[in-house]
Structure formats: C-alpha cells, structure tokens
Amino acid sequence: MTINWFKFASPAAFYPIAGRLIPWFSGIALALVLIGLFWGFFLTADQLGGSNPQKEYYRIIFVHVPAAWMSMWLYLVLAGWSAIGLVFNTRLSFMMAKAVAPTGAIFTFLALWTGALWGRPSWGTYWDWDPRLTSELLLFFLYIGYIALHSAIDDTRRADRAAALLAIVGLVMVPVIFLSINCPDPNQCAALHQRSDPGSIHLSILIPMLTMTLGLWSYSFAAVFARLRTIILTRESDNAWVRDVIAQEASA
Amino acid sequence: MMAFFSQGGYAGYVWGAFGMTFGLLLIEVLQLRSSRKTTLTRIRRLLRLRAPRQASTEADRQRGTSGPTS
Numbered sequence: 001m002t003i004n005w006f007k008f009a010s011p012a013a014f015y016p017i018a019g020r021l022i023p024w025f026s027g028i029a030l031a032l033v034l035i036g037l038f039w040g041f042f043l044t045a046d047q048l049g050g051s052n053p054q055k056e057y058y059r060i061i062f063v064h065v066p067a068a069w070m071s072m073w074l075y076l077v078l079a080g081w082s083a084i085g086l087v088f089n090t091r092l093s094f095m096m097a098k099a100v101a102p103t104g105a106i107f108t109f110l111a112l113w114t115g116a117l118w119g120r121p122s123w124g125t126y127w128d129w130d131p132r133l134t135s136e137l138l139l140f141f142l143y144i145g146y147i148a149l150h151s152a153i154d155d156t157r158r159a160d161r162a163a164a165l166l167a168i169v170g171l172v173m174v175p176v177i178f179l180s181i182n183c184p185d186p187n188q189c190a191a192l193h194q195r196s197d198p199g200s201i202h203l204s205i206l207i208p209m210l211t212m213t214l215g216l217w218s219y220s221f222a223a224v225f226a227r228l229r230t231i232i233l234t235r236e237s238d239n240a241w242v243r244d245v246i247a248q249e250a251s252a
Numbered sequence: 253m254m255a256f257f258s259q260g261g262y263a264g265y266v267w268g269a270f271g272m273t274f275g276l277l278l279i280e281v282l283q284l285r286s287s288r289k290t291t292l293t294r295i296r297r298l299l300r301l302r303a304p305r306q307a308s309t310e311a312d313r314q315r316g317t318s319g320p321t322s
Contacts, residue, residue: 037270041256056260060269067273106276114269121265219277226284230291237295246295 009090011232012241018225025222032215036062040208060118061205066213068111070220071139072174074104078146079171082164094160095235097167098150099228103220105143111136131180135173142170156235 008014040062078100085093115133116126127133146163153159201209236242259266 055262057262057265059259059266063269063273103280106280110273110276113272117265117269121262223280223284226288230284230288233291233295237298242295243299246292246299249292 006090009088009092011092011095011236012239014092015229015232015245018229022222022225022229025218025225029215029218029222032211032218036208036212036215039204039211044204044208054122057118057121058205060114062208062212064111064114064118065209066216067107067114068136069213070216071104071108071111071136072177073217074100074107074220075139075142075167075170075174078104078143079167082167085160086164086168091235092232094164095228095231096224097164098160099224099231100220101143101146101150102227103223105140105147107216107220108136108140108143112140132177135177135180139170139173139177142166142173145170 008017040059044059078097081093081097081100084090085097112133115136119128120126146167149166150159150163153162233242233245257263
C-alpha cells in the first residue's frame with residue numbers, strides 16, 4: 001500500500017487530523033508525567049552515589065535531562081521541516097517549523113534553568129562557561145533568533161524562507177552540544193558536566209527519567225499541533241474550508 | 253510529609269526547577285488557548301463583515317435588481 005504523503009501536506013487536510021490528535025497526546029503526556037513524577041519523588045532513593053553522594057537535589061535530573069533532550073530534538077525537527085519546506089516548497093512544512101520554535105525555546109530555557117539550580121548545590125556555581133552550558137545557551141539564542149527573524153519580516157513567504165535558512169545553518173550547534181556532553185575522548189574535553197550514559201544510571205533513576213522524557217515529548221506534540229492549528233487558520237483565513245470549519249465549531 | 257517538602261534542605265533548588273518547568277508549560281498551554289480563541293473571534297468577525305454583503309447580493313439576484321444586466 002502506498003500512501004500519498006503530499007495529501008497530508010495540505011493545511012486543510014492536516015488541520016482536522018491535528019485536532020483529533022491533540023487530546024490523545026495531551027492525555028498521554030499527563031499520564032506519563034504523573035507516573036514519572038510519582039516514581040521519581042517517592043520510589044527512588046534520597047541519595048545517589050558513593051563517597052560524594054548527590055543528595056535530594058539530584059531529582060532535578062527528572063526534568064533537566066528530558067528538557068535538554070527535547071531542546072535538541074525539537075531543533076532537529078525545526079530544521080528538518082525548514083529543509084523540507086525549502087526543497088518541496090510545501091506551505092505546511094514552514095507552518096510546522098514555525099509552530100515548533102516556541103516550544104523548543106521553552107525547553108532550552110528550562111534545560112538551562114534546571115541545570116543552574118542543579119549546578120549550584122553540586123558544583124557550587126549556577127553558571128560556568130563550560131562547553132556544553134555555553135553551547136546550550138547558543139541553542140537558546142538560535143531559537144530566539146529564528147522567532148525574531150520570522151516576526152521581523154512582514155511577507156510570510158519570505159519570512160518562512162529566511163528563517164528556515166537560519167534554522168538549517170544553526171543545525172551545526174546540535175552535534176556540538178551533543179558531543180560536548182558525550183565527549184568521545186574525555187581527556188580532551190575537561191568539563192564539569194557528566195556524560196549522559198544511560199547504561200551507567202541506576203534503573204530506578206533511568207525509568208522515571210525516560211518516562212518524563214516521553215511525557216514531555218508527547219506534550220510537545222500536543223502544544224505544537226495546537227499552535228499549528230492557529231497558524232493554519234490565520235494563514236488560510238481567506239479560504240472556503242476555513243469558513244466551513246468556523247461555522248462547524250460555532251454550532252458545536 | 254515535611255521531609256518531602258524540604259527535600260533534605262534542597263527545597264529551593266528542587267522546587268525551583270520543577271516549579272519553573274510546570275509553570276512555563278502551564279503558561280504555554282494558557283497562551284495557546286487564548287491565541288486560538290482570539291484567532292477564531294477575529295476570523296468570525298471577518299466572515300460576518302463579508303456575510304451580509306453576500307446575503308444581499310443573493311437576495312438581489314433573486315429579485316433581479318442587481319448584477320450585470322445581461
């Protein structure tokens with residue numbers, strides 16, 4: 001069976017699909033986040049590690065790591081839709097990219113914020129110009145730059161293309177962040193930050209952390225689709241199908 | 253219960269991290285809701301502005317008092 005993917009690339013076709021998916025993603029997100037929080041706060045040990053234990057503040061891992069992962073993943077999504085939009089000139093791809101950016105920026109800020117609150121008790125400082133902290137900060141500026149550039153250009157199509165190009169150029173930051181956290185040769189990168197090696201984490205930490213990650217991922221789907229629907233309505237407000245949708249939603 | 257809230261003396265850090273996370277996500281959800289509402293209201297108003305004109309041309313056409321006299 002072959003699926004004509006371009007059929008779903010039409011905003012009119014995707015608008016109702018997104019609308020039907022939002023409640024599912026919201027529900028899954030809520031359930032997973034509640035499970036993750038319950039597990040992380042009540043079923044894991046209060047202290048972590050041997051001679052120099054991480055005390056209760058290590059629980060910040062349950063939001064810090066998921067937020068940091070989402071910040072990088074959503075940037076890949078943003079750049080991916082931008083590239084598809086530039087290559088195939090599909091309107092929906094650009095709208096998707098635009099819808100991802102604010103959620104990505106929020107997660108990047110949260111990764112920095114929760115990292116600072118973890119750094120203070122464990123390293124003794126909120127901030128350090130460590131490679132991975134700095135590169136995550138640059139990622140935040142890239143998101144802000146994308147949003148700012150898009151809103152600075154009045155013509156929507158030009159704004160889409162210019163911001164998409166910025167997103168693709170900024171893609172170089174993602175491997176920099178990832179490799180500066182998961183340094184291939186630890187002798188060459190002297191950094192405070194620990195490697196994110198899931199194999200070395202205790203299962204009672206890993207499971208709630210992954211649960212929270214999936215929960216926030218699901219949340220991202222819901223938030224991005226909700227924003228996408230508003231963007232679609234705004235941009236397509238002259239089309240007949242929007243009139244029908246509005247009439248339907250007024251009666252419902 | 254108090255032990256849970258104090259988080260071994262690290263309450264400020266732990267609740268600061270979780271509070272900011274869920275606070276921001278809540279703000280995002282509320283913002284998405286309100287922007288959807290604003291957009292719907294704006295488009296409805298646009299349609300209403302256009303609608304009476306369309307209705308009247310329809311009525312005129314039935315009476316034969318409008319449109320090109322062909």
